[in-house]
């Protein structure tokens with residue numbers, strides 16, 4: 001998506017450890033016009049797929065998920081990263097390890113909010129090593145719901161998480177697909 005790619009080139013900063021900083025329009029200050037355009041593009045990509053629920057994980061995926069939910073007129077569910085008093089009753093939980101932050105956590109969702117009749121679109125802001133999205137696909141599997149696919153704003157393809165999901169037969173769409181970030185130079189794979 002050219003709009004997003006242009007913005008990444010203009011304002012993104014490549015930090016040590018292959019981390020792309022996009023705090024000025026996505027991760028801290030949010031450009032709502034760009035967010036709406038990204039949500040509309042996602043809705044176009046997944047139109048007519050019978051999706052009835054958008055799902056993500058806290059925290060930074062929630063804004064994009066809410067925008068997609070609003071454009072597609074669908075409810076949004078987000079998994080918690082820890083058991084909390086807001087998650088009561090029977091829960092589904094999946095262990096995840098973040099390579100980016102070198103931390104382990106449990107991804108938790110109320111069983112009542114994810115049911116076998118759901119056809120789910122998973123969304124997130126970033127897809128890197130894929131730990132978060134792998135855990136989300138596992139929660140969908142455990143619930144008995146079906147998976148329509150994955151949509152992310154930015155995929156760092158060289159970290160392999162997206163292609164590992166594709167190899168499992170899961171549809172993965174990235175609005176900006178980064179092939180490499182060597183020497184701080186961002187190279188995109190294609191333009192949607």
Ligand code: G4P
Nearest residue numbers: 019020058059060061098099100126127128129130131132
């Ligand atoms: P991982 O396996 O390396 O952890 O990668 P994954 O794709 O699962 O993404 C995990 C976390 O790392 C996500 O946020 C994701 O947004 C963030 N992330 C990965 N690469 C980058 C990057 O290059 N730039 C930025 N800005 N974020 C990146 P999280 O740790 O779950 O935290 P939260 O911010 O959503 O709370």
